[in-house]
Amino acid sequence: MLRRKRFWFAIIAILPTFAIFGWVRMFPIIETLRLSMFQWNLLSKNKPFVGFDNFIELFGDDQFLDALTNTAVIAFGAMAVTIPASMVLAAVIYHRTKSRFAGFYETAVFIPHVVSLVPAAMAWKWIFDAKLGPLNAAIVAMGGTAQPWLFDPVLSVVCIIFLVSWQTLGYGVLIYLVGFRNLPKSVYEAAQLDGASGLQSFIYMSVPLLKPITLYVSVVTLISGFNVYTQAYVLASDTQGAPGRQVRVLVLDMLENSFQNFRVGYAAAEAVILLSIVLLLTAIQFGLLRQKGDR
Amino acid sequence: MSAKARTRRNNALIDILLFLICFVLLTPLILLVANGFKTPAEMLVWPPTLFPKDPTLENFQKVFTETPLLRWIFNSLMFALLSTIAIVATSALAGYIIGKFPFRTINIIFVLFLTTAIIPFEVYMIPLYFQVKALGALNSIGGLLIGYLVMSFGIFLIRQNVIASIPDELLEAARIDGAGEFWIFWRVVLPLLKGPLAALAVLAFFQAWTTFAWPIIVLTRKTSFTIEVGLANFQSAYTVELSLLSAASAAVMVPSVLAFVLLRRHFVEGITASGMKE
Structure with missing residues (x-):
């Protein structure tokens, strides 16, 4: 009787949340999967079923392939910068935990991560600006030649990698700091007694011991890298000075197909590919973690 | 030099290095705020100035009223x-x-x-x-x-x-x-x-x-x-100048950075909890 009463309380209390979840998460996710198999141009009433045609077309679509390449380069590039940088930085900050500046370091490193993307991207846009930006001014002052940072197809991708890394660095440092704090202190004391230097204990002990954290931060960085959009949008947008070159990324290509070319089914197919990439990355992470646990 | 003095010197060097890194990381944001105080004409000067020569509040006034x-x-x-x-x-x-x-x-x-x-x-x-x-x-x-x-x-x-x-x-x-x-x-x-x-x-x-x-x-x-x-x-x-845009961005960014600094403890708690979910 009591159990029954409690059961009904639980059901009634949780129903609104479950209903919202079904409505704003489950339904659109299933809808994405469904729409990817249809051709729908937004205006016409009929949506013919086309099976995997959208996907087949995507892999012959230069714009999509360009977007996929750029996005992958940005995601892996940002990871390659973020992981070593945040690990070393976290190690150094952890080393100075007792310093009265420790709080300041943590805060300062983390601020780029919490600042809204648009103002942050605007700041970088000015720095990279070919005609007015301080970066070129500094290069010229040192005797180099000014670079068209936001115009050149390669350099503009480099700029986005830079911007993304700048923002994820603080997140990486934060997670690594937690990792360092959880490491067994006795092992380090033993190493010190055996005459290991700080650098040696970092390379031979911290790096391997922190592997699960590295794995986690890598996957999070990669996934957020694959969803990059705002940075490309703002860096390319038209301010005085000069408009940047549009770096085509997946989300941008997807939104363009949906809302400018009115090809919703086609855009949904792109979303499904993005989803597959994310699921694959997550599966790899879990796989590697489990492998480690077995040993 | 005794071992203790050496450690102290090393730590001081590390502190200086960390201050430098923090400063570099925050530079884009500092420059953005500085740009908000520049006149439109100064924004077009080459080489660019890092800090406004004669700071003006005009951008902020304009941005909020217009x-x-x-x-x-x-x-x-x-x-x-x-x-x-x-x-x-x-x-x-x-x-x-x-x-x-x-x-x-x-x-x-x-x-x-x-x-x-x-x-x-x-x-x-x-x-x-x-x-x-x-x-x-x-x-x-x-x-x-x-x-x-x-x-x-x-x-x-x-x-x-x-x-x-x-x-x-x-x-x-x-x-x-x-x-x-x-x-x-x-x-x-x-x-x-x-x-x-x-x-x-x-x-x-x-x-x-x-x-x-x-x-x-x-x-x-x-x-x-x-x-x-x-x-x-x-x-x-x-059709706005970069100085106006910077002023608007700065006006939005500064309060949110302050809010973050004040709420950092809660924020960090939430983020680290999300990292530990596996």
């Missing part, structure tokens, strides 16, 4: 606030139920929902857009809110805390005293969850405040923009 900046800030605040309330309320209730009412049906549905947490919002935002459109809620805070009513991680966070810090005996004692289930939740459980709820609230607020991809498709009318969309579309809507 553009809908305040309106956008208001929209963003409302959206972030309502989203925070919705996420905290749903997470608290659902997290408690899932943590303390071990019914199979509920648990199965919970695991199903938890798996949606790994799916990025960008994947399903187009169908969600059509749902909002069907409701006639485009260009409104309500429509915006539909994407940000729940957070799987929030439910998970509260559930973990409920399991770890609320003993069954406490709930049983209250039940024996004849307390109703909702009363227990409200008077016994919620006060014990203050810490994690605060962390979640800060996280939810910043998430909504900084979101961009979703508002940019849902909002097309200038008056309904959030601050992020407003700033990004500034140049197409008004």
